Amino acid sequence: MPIEIRELIIRANIVQEDNNNNASATSTTQDNNDATSHLEDLVNKCVEKILENLKNKNER
Numbered sequence: 001m002p003i004e005i006r007e008l009i010i011r012a013n014i015v016q017e018d019n020n021n022n023a024s025a026t027s028t029t030q031d032n033n034d035a036t037s038h039l040e041d042l043v044n045k046c047v048e049k050i051l052e053n054l055k056n057k058n059e060r
Contacts, residue, residue, distance in 0.1 A: 014039070 016035060
């Protein structure tokens with residue numbers, strides 16, 4: 001008997017710990033930009049997978 005999931009909730013907490021308190025503002029900004037870039041890449045990949053799954057579902 002198949003199980004149907006009608007609602008899926010995904011929550012994530014992302015915490016960036018600052019181990020080096022002597023870092024300059026420029027490097028901190030660059031680190032934040034890098035982290036944001038990685039997060040955007042991850043979100044884009046997830047969206048692509050979801051859209052691909054929806055497309056496959058509609059083709060069936």
